Amino acid sequence: MGKNDFDRELGTYLSRRKKAEIPDIIKWVKSFVPKPTPPPVKVQLPEDVQTYEEEKPAAKPKVQEVQLEEYPSEKQNVLSFVLDKLNKIGLLAKKPKVSEEEQEIQIKQIVAKEMVQKDLRELSKIALIAIKKLPDEDRKEFKESAEFDALKKILKKHDLIK
Known part of the structure; x- marks a missing residue:
């Protein structure tokens, strides 16, 4: 397919393609503006003609x-x-209203809990390093002791191990 054929095909495609409608802002704004009502038509009736008005139901x-x-x-x-x-x-x-002093106390308690958690992590890392430095015989003996079980319980309690 040559360049001319391609250009022709592209031109027909683009001309047939549905073009995106650009919103007409003026028509949109005019749709909100109330339409002017024509002035009422005044008809002069001859004096002989009687007019009746319909009564609206009161129900x-x-x-x-x-x-x-x-x-x-x-x-x-x-x-x-x-x-x-x-x-x-x-x-x-x-939520119950809390005074500023109580808020400060609560904040201090939260910070203290976080600091304790960080300290426990550091202690567990240090203990692990110390345990790894033990000779093999002493390490096996420690793993079989009650202290190792207590260490595992504490670490599990604080979600430091699974």
Whole structure:
């Protein structure tokens, strides 16, 4: 296929391809602007003609009042239902107000726990290095002792080993 054939095929493809519609902002804005209403047509009727006006039924406002009375109760029921569900999940759980001193104490406790965890990790690393430096006979003897079991329990307790 030569260059001319390719160009021709590309041209037909592009011309047939559906072009993306560019949104017309002016039409979009005009859709929100209220349309002007034509002025009312005034027709002068001869004096002989009598006009009748239809009476609107009075029953409709009563129905609307009943619906208005029922709607707030339904809305309240739905709202209370949703709030109850959220409270059960714990999303709207009210947290007790904590003074600044109590917050500082809680922060210090959290930091202290983290520091203890880091210190335990360092101690376990040091103990492992010391155990590896022991001669083979002493290492085997230590692994069979109660101290080794106690060390394993402590390390498991603090999630330092599996």
